[in-house]
Each structure stands twice: as structure tokens, then as C-alpha cells.
Amino acid sequence: MSKVLKIDKNVHEGVRELLRSFLENKKVKGVFALKKINENGAVAYSLITNPNMVEAILPFFPFMPANAGKLLSHLTLTGSLKGPIAAVVRPCELRAFVELVKREQGSLENFLFISSSCGGVYSLEKSVNGDLSTDSELWSKYWDGVKNPENQMADVRPTCKACEHFLPYSADMTVLLLGNKAIDTECKISLNTDKGEKFADGAKGEFIEEEIENEALKLFRNKRIEEKKRLFAESQIEKFGMDGLIKTFGRCIGCHGCSNICPICYCNLCTFDSRDYEWEPSTYETEIEKRGGIRVPPNTVFYHIGRLTHVGISCVGCGLCSDVCPADIPLSTIFLKVGESVQKVFDYLPGKDVEEAIPLTTFETEELTEVED
Amino acid sequence: MSEHRKPNTEHRNWQPKIIAFLCNWCSYAGADLAGVSRIQYPPNIRVIRVPCSGRINPIFVLKCLQNGFDGVLVSGCYPGDCHYISGNYYARRKFAILKTLLEFIGIEPGRVQFSWVSAGEGEKFAQVVKKVTDDVKKLGPAKRFVKRV
Numbered sequence: 289m290s291k292v293l294k295i296d297k298n299v300h301e302g303v304r305e306l307l308r309s310f311l312e313n314k315k316v317k318g319v320f321a322l323k324k325i326n327e328n329g330a331v332a333y334s335l336i337t338n339p340n341m342v343e344a345i346l347p348f349f350p351f352m353p354a355n356a357g358k359l360l361s362h363l364t365l366t367g368s369l370k371g372p373i374a375a376v377v378r379p380c381e382l383r384a385f386v387e388l389v390k391r392e393q394g395s396l397e398n399f400l401f402i403s404s405s406c407g408g409v410y411s412l413e414k415s416v417n418g419d420l421s422t423d424s425e426l427w428s429k430y431w432d433g434v435k436n437p438e439n440q441m442a443d444v445r446p447t448c449k450a451c452e453h454f455l456p457y458s459a460d461m462t463v464l465l466l467g468n469k470a471i472d473t474e475c476k477i478s479l480n481t482d483k484g485e486k487f488a489d490g491a492k493g494e495f496i497e498e499e500i501e502n503e504a505l506k507l508f509r510n511k512r513i514e515e516k517k518r519l520f521a522e523s524q525i526e527k528f529g530m531d532g533l534i535k536t537f538g539r540c541i542g543c544h545g546c547s548n549i550c551p552i553c554y555c556n557l558c559t560f561d562s563r564d565y566e567w568e569p570s571t572y573e574t575e576i577e578k579r580g581g582i583r584v585p586p587n588t589v590f591y592h593i594g595r596l597t598h599v600g601i602s603c604v605g606c607g608l609c610s611d612v613c614p615a616d617i618p619l620s621t622i623f624l625k626v627g628e629s630v631q632k633v634f635d636y637l638p639g640k641d642v643e644e645a646i647p648l649t650t651f652e653t654e655e656l657t658e659v660e661d
Numbered sequence: 662m663s664e665h666r667k668p669n670t671e672h673r674n675w676q677p678k679i680i681a682f683l684c685n686w687c688s689y690a691g692a693d694l695a696g697v698s699r700i701q702y703p704p705n706i707r708v709i710r711v712p713c714s715g716r717i718n719p720i721f722v723l724k725c726l727q728n729g730f731d732g733v734l735v736s737g738c739y740p741g742d743c744h745y746i747s748g749n750y751y752a753r754r755k756f757a758i759l760k761t762l763l764e765f766i767g768i769e770p771g772r773v774q775f776s777w778v779s780a781g782e783g784e785k786f787a788q789v790v791k792k793v794t795d796d797v798k799k800l801g802p803a804k805r806f807v808k809r810v
């Protein structure tokens with residue numbers, strides 16, 4: 289059983305009311321959330337301090353303009369923010385932030401994390417060409433899918449439909465969305481930590497006890513696990529070999545959008561953008577000599593394999609790489625599948641617990657003898 | 662596959678090219694000892710000396726395979742003996758991750774091997790090289806991850 293704050297408003301209004309009261313009562317210094325930025329339905333993450341601006345916050349707008357984890361890392365890269373900040377983020381974004389904090393790229397201090405049982409987001413493509421706004425058909429369809437596991441979010445990204453980590457692991461508050469048929473009239477917020485309870489104290493609403501893991505959530509989870517199996521099987525990654533790699537990655541145009549958007553790729557200068565990665569003229573010459581011809585620029589497949597070795601262990605599967613790829617490469621499926629097999633070696637779930645070290649930064653003296661020959 | 666790469670791979674007397682990353686403090690010295698003691702081992706390895714097995718970036722291994730090496734050997738100090746205390750433990754973890762990845766890209770496990778050899782083990786070094794060479798010979802030339810047009 290968890291302690292739950294129940295507000296008699298729809299989920300969006302309920303969360304806005306809570307955020308407004310935080311600002312007005314000076315419980316927080318700022319609010320970080322998705323905010324409407326114009327009338328065409330565009331939203332962006334924003335950090336606001338003025339309670340009057342809360343009106344424009346759309347806490348669960350089904351679009352991910354960036355991984356919030358990466359943004360929060362930017363905000364706290366050289367130290368923590370002074371005032372408490374209430375941050376409304378999705379579970380995979382929170383996991384990405386935790387992962388970045390473990391890599392010393394940010395600080396969790398002074399944040400109140402508000403997350404939700406997540407229904408996923410639409411693709412970038414669907415979201416930016418004006419089809420998605422609060423009075424669009426996509427919007428109502430989305431909420432229909434969130435309420436009802438049967439019409440499991442028809443058009444959200446494949447990554448989201450196959451995401452089983454839709455409950456946040458380290459949020460102070462979880463807004464209960466998935467499978468909750470009453471979200472149009474009530475806003476239920478589970479208070480997961482002492483901090484969450486402390487902040488909720490005095491809020492307008494009723495405090496009740498409720499089981500979070502209910503039947504509807506189980507249904508969602510099973511459906512998503514099934515979908516993940518299907519997606520992984522369809523990708524045929526095990527059988528890749530060089531031909532598969534060329535087939536899949538060969539159409540990459542080398543924009544490096546995937547690594548730029550990736551929350552885990554935090555390096556200021558990526559190896560693959562660096563001089564290290566360039567060939568000397570003499571290398572070109574030897575290669576041409578040897579092979580009769582080369583693709584220019586070279587190393588397209590190598591870039592992806594290389595990135596897999598860098599981010600696999602920490603990939604939270606937020607799906608942004610697939611979202612931004614102009615060549616329509618199913619990056620997220622590939623990275624998550626390979627990532628999960630690497631994570632399994634160390635029984636590691638990235639971003640779950642900030643106290644748990646990233647496997648590559650620690651070791652056991654007796655382990656993995658099977659890799660030695 | 663282009664004509665250009667054929668001759669070398671189908672040659673009856675094909676000999677694998679194997680790159681060996683050897684830790685300066687143990688395996689490299691082990692190799693040295695094997696040499697000084699005139700212990701024979703297959704001449705298929707090309708040695709790169711590293712300060713510690715922990716120095717090895719998985720990208721190095723990938724690059725070797727991409728550039729046409731048929732096998733890669735990584736060798737460092739025994740657990741507990743690393744000159745820098747724990748470099749080899751980290752190396753082992755990196756290696757475990759790399760192995761998983763190699764499976765996905767279809768590189769046969771025997772092509773990339775990891776072993777511990779101390780400075781006093783000239784004999785063992787020769788054995789390791791022999792084993793790796795034999796394994797890679799059985800697998801044949803590496804074609805899977807070699808650069809193509």
C-alpha cells in the first residue's frame with residue numbers, strides 16, 4: 289500500500305494546482321516541466337518561477353522534445369541548484385538523469401521528482417507537424433489508450449509500446465495515469481518518499497492508501513513485454529553479422545543526430561567527431577590499394593558498433609535516437625536489445641538506483657572467469 | 662565480395678594475423694622470457710605493448726578486426742597482481758561487455774581471447790599463443806567485420 293494524494297480535478301489540472309501551490313507557498317523555487325510555447329501546440333521543457341506561468345504547463349503532453357535527464361544534467365553540471373526545483377519528468381528521463389549523475393554529469397540534490405506511470409509519447413514526426421495539440425484527435429486517442437490497456441496507445445512510438453519500465457524507480461511522487469479510468473475527474477499522486485510526503489503536506493486534497501500495482505498495470509506490463517519480444521525478434525539482431533550490419537546501418541547519412549540526442553552520450557567531444565576518427569591521406573591510399581574502392585566517409589558501421597560499446601551498459605531505451613534518425617534506422621531497438629544483453633551480464637538496470645555503481649566503474653575479484661581463456 | 666580480397670583468404674598456406682595486446686609488467690615480460698629461453702611459438706602474433714590491460718579500450722579490438730586482423734589476444738597480469746592494483750579487473754569487465762557485443766555482430770568467440778600470463782611464465786605465454794593461433798586457424802580468415810565498400 290502506498291500513500292496517495294487525491295485531488296478532485298483532472299490529472300493535468302491537479303498537477304498544475306499542486307505545482308502552483310508549491311511556487312506560491314515558496315516550497316519550491318522553480319518548476320521544470322513541459323510547457324506550451326505557442327498556440328500551434330508546440331511544447332518545450334521550461335524552468336519557471338512565476339506561478340502565473342503554471343497555466344501553460346502541460347505536464348503529460350505526449351511528446352519528448354529532448355530527454356529531460358540530459359537537460360537536468362546541463363542545469364546541474366557544475367553543481368546543484370540552490371532552491372528546490374520540482375521536476376516533472378518521464379520514468380526513462382529520470383533514469384537517464386540518474387545514470388548521468390553516476391557519471392558525475394549532474395546532481396540530484398534539491399530536486400523534487402514528479403513522474404508518472406507513463407503512457408509513452410508520440411514520435412517526433414507526429415508531434416512537430418502540427419497534428420498534436422490538446423484539442424487534436426491524437427490527443428484524445430492518447431488518453432483513451434492510457435486509460436484502457438485494451439487499446440494500448442495505438443500510435444505512440446514503438447519504443448514506448450515495448451517499454452516495461454513505465455513506473456519510475458526513484459521519483460518522489462508518481463502521478464497514477466496508466467489504467468486509471470478516472471483521470472478526467474481525479475488526480476491521484478502516489479507519495480513514494482519522505483520528501484514526497486513532506487511536499488504534499490498541506491496540499492488541497494484527500495490522503496488515501498492505495499495499491500499501485502493493480503490489475504490494469506499488470507495487463508499493461510504483460511502487453512508491453514509481449515510487444516518488446518516481438519520487436520526484438522523482428523529486428524533479427526542476433527543474425528546480423530556484417531551483411532546485416534551493412535544492410536541496417538549502411539543507409540546512415542552520418543549526421544550523428546543519434547549521439548547528439550542520446551542522454552548517455554555526454555562527451556563534449558565525441559570520439560567519432562574527433563580527429564582520432566579521421567583517416568590520414570596515407571590510410572585512404574592503402575585502403576584503396578587493398579580493396580579497390582572505399583566508401584567516403586568511411587567507418588559508418590564502425591561508428592554504430594563503437595557507440596554500442598560506449599552506451600550499451602547505460603542505455604535506458606528512451607527511444608530518441610530512433611526518433612531523430614532521418615534514415616529511419618531502428619536504432620532504439622538495436623541499442624536496447626544489445627544494451628540489455630550487456631546489462632544482464634552484470635544484472636544491472638541503468639538508472640534504477642543512484643547508489644548502484646555502473647558496472648564498468650567497479651569490479652569483483654572473483655567473477656567472469658568464463659571470459660578468460 | 663570484391664575480387665580484391667580473395668587471393669589472400671583462399672590461399673592454401675594462409676597464416677592468420679593475430680594482434681596481441683600485452684601488459685608491460687607481466688605478459689610482455691613473459692613473451693620476452695619465452696624469447697630469451699628460446700621457447701618456440703607461432704610467429705603469427707604482432708605485439709603491442711600496453712602499460713596495463715586496463716588501458717585497452719574495446720574500440721582497439723574492434724579496430725583490429727575491422728582492419729583485417731584474424732584474431733586478437735589481450736593478456737595481462739593475474740588477478741591480484743596488477744601493477745596498478747585493479748586495472749585487470751576493470752579490463753575483465755570491459756572484455757565481458759565486448760564479448761557480448763561481438764556475438765551480436767557475428768564475430769566467433771575464439772577470435773578474441775583474454776588470458777593472464779605472468780612475467781615468469783615464458784612457457785605459458787608460448788602455449789597461449791599456440792592455442793590462440795590454432796583456434797583462429799580453425800576459424801579461418803576473419804571476414805565478418807572487415808571493411809567493405
Ligand code: SF4
Nearest residue numbers: 540541543544546613
Ligand atoms: S541519426 Fe540516423 S542517419 Fe544520423 S548518424 Fe544516427 S543512424 Fe546515422
Ligand code: SF4
Nearest residue numbers: 553555558559595598
Ligand atoms: S558515442 Fe561515445 S564518445 Fe561519442 S558522445 Fe557517445 S559516449 Fe561519447
Ligand code: FES
Nearest residue numbers: 684713714737744
Ligand atoms: S599492470 Fe598488468 S594488467 Fe595491470
